[in-house]
Amino acid sequence: MALDKILSIGGKPGLFRLLTQxxxxxxxxxLLDGKRITVGMRSNVSVxxxxxxxxLxxxxxxxxxxxxxVEKEGGKKTTISHKAEKIELEEYFFEILPNYDEDRVYASDIKKIIQWYNILIDNKINDFSTTDEEAIVSSDEEE
Structure with a gap:
């Protein structure tokens, strides 16, 4: 499943799979407990x-x-918790993305990224190399 079907909803913990509009x-x-929710258009939703x-x-x-x-962790969950101290989170993220903008990427953003990654891994969503659209385009080109 591609990330274009996975949502973050403001005020709701975890991630959600888009079922229908x-x-x-x-x-x-x-993706945490399998419960279904209805979300209105006024909610803050990020794909x-x-x-x-x-x-930089x-x-x-x-x-x-x-x-x-995935490459750093070998496809497993992160070795660091999203609840770790700010400095530990920044050191870990610096290993992943050495040139990230420290002025505009906050510790709370890093926490979310690590938490989201672990949720996706728990749900066996671990192929981030291509999206569904890219896979469709490449299969069309092969024909």
Whole structure:
């Protein structure tokens, strides 16, 4: 499953899988406990495929950050907890993305990234190298 079907909803813990859209919003399923919720259009919702992290040169898509964590951790959960001290989180993230912009990427952002990564790994979502769209395009080119 690609990150374009995974959502972060403001005020709700964890991540959600987009199940269906409705006239007034959409239905999501929690990746933590499997409960379904209905979310209105006024809620603050972020699609993981649209999130990027600031570096000193450019913005790096979240899927690339996740891919770097997969390479560092060998496809397993992170060796650091998202509840670790600020300095530990920054040191870990510096290993993943050495040129991240320390002025615009806060410890709370790093906590979310680590927590989200671990939730995705727990749900066996661990291929961040391509999106569904890229896979479709490459299979069309092969024909």
């Amino acid at each position: 409705t006239r007034t919003g959409f239905v999501g399923e929690s 993981l495929s649209e999130i990027a992290i600031y570096t 040169e450019e913005e790096v898509p979240l899927k690339e950050i996740f891919q770097k964590i």
